Amino acid sequence: MSFQKLDESCRRLEALEHAMAILGADEATHMAPGGGEKRAEAMSTLAGMYHRQATAPEMGDWLAAAAEEALDDEQRAAVRELRRQYTNMTCLPPEFVERQTKARLRSEQLWRDLRAKNDWSSFLPALEGIVTLVREEAAMRAEVLGLEPYDALMEQYDPGNRVAEIGPIFEDLKVFLGGFVPEALAVQEERLSKSSLKPLSGVYPVEKQRELGLAMMAAVGFDLTHGSLSVSHHPFCGGVPTDVRITTRYRTTEFLSALMGVLHETGHALYEQNLPKGWSHWPLGKARGMSMHESQSLFVEKQIGRNPAFWRWALPMVERHLGESWSAEDILPHVLHVERGLIRVDADEVTYPLHVILRFEVEQDLLAGRLEASDIPEAWDAKMRDYLGLSTIDNPQDGPMQDVHWPSGAFGYFPSYTLGALMAAQQWAAIQRAHPSIEDDFAKGDFEAVNDWRRKNIWSLGSMWSTPELLQKATGEPLTAKYFEAHLKSRYGR
């Protein structure tokens, strides 16, 4: 039976994925500094094995044959998602993939070097090559998938997301934020003028911050028997669903950023730990996509972790672990600080979407040929001044050179971040309708209801539905910005 063959093949692929996931997490946390070269060699060989097995011609034959077999609903969905993976992995000719992989590696290396030197013009030729390749890639993917080019790129990260739907929502959000960012800043200004702000600085030993982080992780639902917290230079959530590795980095002068990082990665981890176990070897058993994943991390970081009700419970816990007493009035201005800035990853939840919308617009223009790589600095600067009143024209390092995505050829990924924020707010609204007093739970450190809802409506469903379907089924509505806007208004508005 062909389904059986697919199933066995998936178990072998799962073992390779397991190895790569643990080796990846190990590399960032426990690997000896001199172990990198051999590790890279091993990883690339394992990735090659994975690719060869996942794209083998017999996979295509089995997929075709399995479509004719008598399968139950679950098996049919497994075949559908496997087919999706197979198509996404085989729709580009190997010759092209090889050429693109080399160009991406070279451009990424160059970027690391030239970003530090703030040198846009030396980087430009590499980026031009990347843009040419991504245009080719999008055209080929579009052809195979029957989608618009930009949609075909997004399809790799979030099945079902389409510019036709997202575009107007982002447009709506951009207009809203055009008025709301100044309002939020004015409100903040007023509040701060009334009382002096207690600075965040103090002395917080790493070991104590770590204990606080572990306690918070456990409280919001992280299963410490199936995961752990380590230190790495860039925080991440990796590993496998039965052993989720999250990391943070500490500063001993300040505890809030490490803690918020832990909460964010815990959100990713909850999704992974609660995926359907019986499907773990199938693509069907994986998290739905990047934007849904981000909605889960942002949910824990923003809807829970920056909620004033949460801090009623969290402050005594901070005091127990760090020995310092903060009042809500002292900590909340830090937790909810808003500021126009140049750097996306440092942005607060109010201004963050503008960074994403800027990139979303530039990417579409690049793909459509309305813009060339050489036009980016001016286009970027014009939008940056328009949306956030800041200029980066002489500072490409903190402008179009700030992210690794373009140098590494990952176009169509940026929208995921803001889609995640919108979806988190939309899920939060649905949960509040079902549990009107849910914030009282937070104030008691009780996250059961909120996790039960997410387990039932998101986590346990794996990749059963496309991203828009999953959101619609969970919240009863298609994607909208209105809950996110309402969330910002209630938290930061007048």
Next chain:
Amino acid sequence: MSFQKLDESCRRLEALEHAMAILGADEATHMAPGGGEKRAEAMSTLAGMYHRQATAPEMGDWLAAAAEEALDDEQRAAVRELRRQYTNMTCLPPEFVERQTKARLRSEQLWRDLRAKNDWSSFLPALEGIVTLVREEAAMRAEVLGLEPYDALMEQYDPGNRVAEIGPIFEDLKVFLGGFVPEALAVQEERLSKSSLKPLSGVYPVEKQRELGLAMMAAVGFDLTHGSLSVSHHPFCGGVPTDVRITTRYRTTEFLSALMGVLHETGHALYEQNLPKGWSHWPLGKARGMSMHESQSLFVEKQIGRNPAFWRWALPMVERHLGESWSAEDILPHVLHVERGLIRVDADEVTYPLHVILRFEVEQDLLAGRLEASDIPEAWDAKMRDYLGLSTIDNPQDGPMQDVHWPSGAFGYFPSYTLGALMAAQQWAAIQRAHPSIEDDFAKGDFEAVNDWRRKNIWSLGSMWSTPELLQKATGEPLTAKYFEAHLKSRYGR
């Protein structure tokens, strides 16, 4: 060119080995407790992939064709060792391997349970099955390799070791120890009667012991940019040559056993870290075998780490890290303590070989059919009383049930431990001939000369020579017990 094909295949095998080695070390050190089941699944799938690739029929074809190709010496040696691995991995029919693997797993699980209950008779049927299988295995290996059955088993661990050579040497050693163990105990008794022994107990925080261990590792040559020290329940040396993972376990009441464990594993690590890098993907580039590996760990633990000259340098270091001052007179009786005991892994270097010789003799009798599994307790007890004056007849848990080797079907492995001790002493004698004042180096914490000798004569040669050839080339003599006996006499004798 077939050699090219073999070479590429070896690079794929190296990546799988890399993954399994790091996953294995990770499992014992950093894995979440609930991650074990999926990890075991992944490991067994990866091991299956490795086996399938390493034993693929085309490997046999390439090996045959490569033998006809124009190769340089290095490549010829690479093919020879690859052929050895291929033969060892293919000489048993797959049906047999499957049957044996299942029996071993079942017997090992049973043993874990029944050893704790001191229940020999319930375990006996499983062991009888294992013995039957190992007799079959040895016969098949012997047939293919043209060796005696026990030699064919040892060949898996140490190419070239033969009972015809080892047997008489062990016999000689047994006779020597029959007289020497009582002498060493009497000498110890006399010394202790003259002064009271400072007990080892104290309070030694784990973090400080760890720092001491790291400092000692670095001093004796461990490259901390290509390896690390962690904690695990059973100490081991794992990982890959570019990232060697060693572990120990700590007791906060006593520092010597963790430190000695660190030195032992550091000995294994030095071998791994100094293997020829360009051959790392070939069997030729691996450490020669189990007894040579153990000679390297024992060298660091015994020849260096229990050397009174070493302690002249080490004691101030212990004091710096642990804040406690020990005199040589206080610490050496602990470092060189001799005691007749039931448990092999707890034995000192004087009595240890008797534990091994007992097992070596019983294994040969079992294999030859002179003994059945049901006869083991009596045979064990008779030898134990004869060699060490102790009885375990009512205590199988601390007698024939103490080791995992037999339950897991690893017959022919035990000699490696004592061969390692003999070879370490023989290497040490050769080094002392070349560097008569080498112990003065130790007293200064200088291990360069001793490491240079071992790098040149052992480490850098990988698997270029069989075990006896390697020893002969390094020391100018075939294996002998005389240096080990002389070492014991000078350290523990009258």
